[in-house]
Amino acid sequence: MDIERRNYEGIPKTGSPHFHAVRAGDLLFLAGATAKMTSAENGSMGDQTRVILDRMKKIVESEGGSLSDIVKITSYVTDLSQEAKAETQRVRLEFFGDDLPASTRVQVAGLDGPTLLIEIDAVAVISRE
Helix, strand or coil: CCEEEECCCCCCCCCCCCCCEEEECCEEEEEEECCCCCCCCCCCHHHHHHHHHHHHHHHHHHCCCCHHHEEEEEEEECCCCHHHHHHHHHHHHHHHCCCCCEEEEEECCCCCCCCCCEEEEEEEECCCC
């Protein structure tokens, strides 16, 4: 099986030594993404979620898929309050509609910047046919 490691135009590189995504057969593994280096970096949990999901949408579409091909996401959050959870859920419904992926939410002590509130990684299944 071929393994392809990719960065995508229009998506900032983080400075960390990793790629935006790694493709292995029909599986696409999207690296953890934050709102770092975007206008939402200092925004709310919902603002940051929107930037991240928009970025993921661009990646899966450039691979010939859509957000409905994302089967699993993991969210790393600094705030587990009901308000923060509701913000992210509203944005996720905007992006995924009825095609919600399996999901895990984990609280972390911090992310790669003092104003970052959420990081999301994902797995998509996109046929190579």
